[in-house]
Structures are given as structure tokens and as C-alpha cells.
Amino acid sequence: MALITAGLVFAEDRWERNHAFVMQGVRILGTGEPRSLAERFPNHDGEDWGDVAVLPGTVNGHGHSFQSLLRGFGDDLSFMSWRDRILYPYSERLDREAILTGALFDFAELARAGVTTAVDFFYLHDQGNENDLAVVEAARQVGIRIVLARSMYDWTGAPRRYQETPAMAARNFRELHAELRGDRMAFAQPAPHSIHAASPDMIRSGAALAEEFGVPFHIHVAEGRYEREQSIERTGLSPVAFLDSLGVLSERTVMVHCVWVDEADLAIMRDRGAKVVHNPSANAFLGDGIAPVRSMLSRGIPVCLGTDGGCTNSRQSVFEEMRMAALVAKASSADATALGAEQTLLMGTARGGEILGLPVGRIAADHAADLVVVDLEALSLQPSQTAPKQIVYSMQPEAIRRVVVGGEVVVQDGRLTRVDEREIVAKVREVAAGFEPVATRGQAVVRTT
Numbered sequence: 001m002a003l004i005t006a007g008l009v010f011a012e013d014r015w016e017r018n019h020a021f022v023m024q025g026v027r028i029l030g031t032g033e034p035r036s037l038a039e040r041f042p043n044h045d046g047e048d049w050g051d052v053a054v055l056p057g058t059v060n061g062h063g064h065s066f067q068s069l070l071r072g073f074g075d076d077l078s079f080m081s082w083r084d085r086i087l088y089p090y091s092e093r094l095d096r097e098a099i100l101t102g103a104l105f106d107f108a109e110l111a112r113a114g115v116t117t118a119v120d121f122f123y124l125h126d127q128g129n130e131n132d133l134a135v136v137e138a139a140r141q142v143g144i145r146i147v148l149a150r151s152m153y154d155w156t157g158a159p160r161r162y163q164e165t166p167a168m169a170a171r172n173f174r175e176l177h178a179e180l181r182g183d184r185m186a187f188a189q190p191a192p193h194s195i196h197a198a199s200p201d202m203i204r205s206g207a208a209l210a211e212e213f214g215v216p217f218h219i220h221v222a223e224g225r226y227e228r229e230q231s232i233e234r235t236g237l238s239p240v241a242f243l244d245s246l247g248v249l250s251e252r253t254v255m256v257h258c259v260w261v262d263e264a265d266l267a268i269m270r271d272r273g274a275k276v277v278h279n280p281s282a283n284a285f286l287g288d289g290i291a292p293v294r295s296m297l298s299r300g301i302p303v304c305l306g307t308d309g310g311c312t313n314s315r316q317s318v319f320e321e322m323r324m325a326a327l328v329a330k331a332s333s334a335d336a337t338a339l340g341a342e343q344t345l346l347m348g349t350a351r352g353g354e355i356l357g358l359p360v361g362r363i364a365a366d367h368a369a370d371l372v373v374v375d376l377e378a379l380s381l382q383p384s385q386t387a388p389k390q391i392v393y394s395m396q397p398e399a400i401r402r403v404v405v406g407g408e409v410v411v412q413d414g415r416l417t418r419v420d421e422r423e424i425v426a427k428v429r430e431v432a433a434g435f436e437p438v439a440t441r442g443q444a445v446v447r448t449t
């Protein structure tokens with residue numbers, strides 16, 4: 001049992017100076033002022049980590065790990081041309097080994113950026129679970145905790161390997177859930193893809209599985225304008241109202257994006273207890289718009305953060321999303337008080353844990369020992385008395401000194417401790433060797449005269 005003291009600790013959702021916490025194996029047992037904590041836990045080994053800030057590991061509420069392999073190839077395209085020219089054709093080329101490589105690549109970047117729990121909304125199933133388990137294996141190798149949000153997809157316009165019938169998807173989910181039962185590092189949650197890629201039967205089945213297993217279910221909602229327009233044209237209802245008409249919205253619903261939602265939609269979401277994953281960088285990168293996060297928060301709708309896939313962001317860091325969330329909320333409302341640093345930090349940590357239903361994202365008793373240790377002597381955190389703000393607004397990745405997941409160090413001094421970064425880079429280059437970027441109008445043209 002270790003009693004750790006540090007210059008600054010984000011303990012139980014607040015910043016405390018010269019504070020302490022007790023860690024035993026995979027868990028945190030308590031936090032407090034160093035002397036009183038030492039009395040509560042007399043059999044401890046004392047460790048002074050010095051002039052550092054210790055905060056909970058960040059929680060990435062939404063991502064698609066294999067998409068990191070496609071990063072840069074379809075940038076500056078519209079969503080539809082990106083999907084049809086990059087996503088669909090290239091995702092067809094990825095075999096299980098390439099899927100594992102993509103996941104190692106993505107999780108390695110996330111871990112270095114301080115992510116300790118990542119949701120992978122995964123859909124290259126080939127009608128089974130072997131590819132899903134390859135993604136889980138990648139998370140184990142890197143040492144981060146994973147929520148495999150097993151996508152449920154039955155729109156026939158997509159590649160065959162994405163598609164399953166509702167019965168097949170339910171059976172595969174049950175098998176995956178059984179396979180991971182009791183695992184403290186990997187969790188399966190159902191994820192009907194969206195209202196455009198999953199039928200009402202599939203969406204109902206995802207919600208029913210969530211109920212059966214007592215877990216959340218994930219679904220993309222109102223990411224782009226086209227989805228809202230199409231929904232209204234086909235059903236007369238907005239995407240949120242349509243989901244409500246299916247009877248699937250509840251406290252188990254984790255809605256990803258919710259950019260194109262109006263006041264009536266927000267009222268439904270609040271009444272049903274639905275939750276949101278906000279992906280500000282991806283929404284900006286794809287030109288989808290800005291989700292009305294301030295309105296969500298003012299109604300009491302819980303919101304956490306996600307990076308989304310590596311080719312729609314393109315930085316894989318929840319600290320980056322915190323900064324973006326705060327900036328776009330301030331910019332879009334022309335109000336600098338719209339979203340503050342501590343509130344945003346909570347969205348990237350504790351809210352993520354709560355929304356996923358896991359005891360992560362907080363330095364508090366009975367939570368996982370998932371930590372990010374930040375060097376208060378780093379240039380990007382000076383002057384250090386303002387570090388609580390600067391961790392959100394000015395911190396650069398080099399300030400992250402150590403990342404701990406379940407009591408184990410997975411990043412030390414900017415290096416991954418359990419996997420070889422150079423080997424991952426070599427594998428990524430091998431997989432992507434045959435990929436070609438699509439020329440776009442926005443690209444600079446180099447001319448020779």
C-alpha cells in the first residue's frame with residue numbers, strides 16, 4: 001500500500017495543493033491531507049512524487065481505432081466523399097493483423113496523451129468476434145483499459161464485413177460479453193451504429209441488450225446536417241425524436257455527437273436521462289458544426305469527451321478535446337464564461353467514467369488507480385501557480401511525465417513501457433504502404449516553372 005504525496009492533486013474532483021492519496025494494487029483507497037491520511041492508513045509505504053500534478057487518467061468516450069491507419073488520406077473532403085473514397089474501400093483492405101496494428105497504433109498514441117480508458121466503437125466484425133478480440137488484445141499490449149462498443153450495423157449499402165442481422169449481432173454481442181466477463185481491463189457494450197446504418201429492429205435490440213446486461217449502449221446521433229434532414233424527410237421526426245419514438249432512450253443511452261439537435265431534442269434527452277459524448281475536434285474537422293454543449297449542461301445532461309477516429313480529428317488526445325471543447329463553447333456563444341477549465345477537465349475524466357458505468361476517471365476511494373502525472377516544471381505550465389487552468393489550456397504533451405493504468409506504469413518520460421513504439425511505426429508503414437491520398441481542392445499545389 002503506497003501513500004503518495006504530490007504538489008498538486010485533482011482529488012475527488014477538485015484541485016488540492018500538497019495533497020495525498022493511497023493506492024493499493026489496481027485501486028485507490030482514499031485521498032486526503034497527508035498527515036490525516038497517514039493516520040487512516042498506518043501500514044503504508046510513503047512516496048513523495050514532488051513537484052508534479054497528479055490527475056485522473058483521461059477517458060476517451062468515442063473512437064474507432066482502425067481509422068488511425070487512414071489518417072490524412074481523405075482530409076478536406078466532405079463526409080460522403082471521405083466515406084465512399086477512403087473509409088469503405090480502405091477498410092476492406094484491413095485483415096485481422098492490420099486491425100491489430102491499427103489498434104496498437106491508436107492506443108499507443110492515446111496512452112502517451114494520458115488516456116487510460118478508451119471506447120472503441122468497432123464495426124469490422126466479419127460477422128464474428130475475432131477482429132474485436134484483436135482490438136482488445138492491442139489494448140492489453142499497450143496496457144490501457146478498453147470499452148469495446150460492439151457496433152450493430154445492418155444497412156446494406158456498407159461493406160459486407162460491417163453487416164450483421166439483428167439476431168446475429170445480438171448473438172455475437174452475448175458471446176463477446178461472456179468472453180470478457182469479469183475482466184477489469186476490457187468491457188463489451190452494445191452499439192447500434194446510427195439511425196442511418198442500423199434498422200429500428202437493430203436499434204431496439206441494442207437497447208434491449210444494454211438493459212439485459214446492465215450496461216450503457218452507444219449510438220451516433222445527429223452528427224451531420226444531412227442526418228437530421230434525412231430523418232425529417234423520411235419519418236417527420238428529428239433523429240432524437242425518432243429514437244424516442246422507438247422507445248429506446250433511457251439513462252443507458254450514450255449519444256455520440258448530437259451536433260444537429262434543437263431545444264425540443266434536448267428536452268427529450270433530459271427527460272429520458274440520455275448522455276452525450278462530445279467530439280469537438282472531429283465535428284470541426286469534418287465541418288459538421290458545433291454541438292450545443294452549454295445548453296446540454298445547463299439542462300443537466302451529462303457530457304463527456306471523445307476524440308473520434310484518428311482520421312477525423314486528427315489528434316488523439318483527450319487533453320486536446322478539453323481545450324477544443326472550452327474554446328468552441330466560448331467562440332460559438334461569444335461568451336468566455338461558457339465553459340471553464342475545471343468543468344472541461346471533469347468532462348474529460350469523471351464524467352467519462354460515470355457515462356461508461358465504470359469506476360474510472362476520479363482519484364477517489366474505490367476507483368481504479370488510473371493516473372496522469374504532469375511535470376509542474378514544464379515550460380508549457382508556467383507560471384505554475386496557474387497550473388489547474390493551464391493543464392487544460394496551455395499544456396503540451398511533453399509535460400506528461402507518467403501514465404498509470406490500474407497501478408501499472410504504461411508511459412514513463414514520454415515512452416511507452418510495454419510496447420516498442422518503433423515496431424508499431426514499422427507495422428503501420430507496412431499496412432499503409434499501398435494507400436494513396438485523395439487530391440482535394442484545398443491542397444497546396446507545388447508548381448515547377
Ligand SMILES: [Zn+2]
Pocket residue numbers: 062063064121220256308309
Ligand atoms: Zn464515430
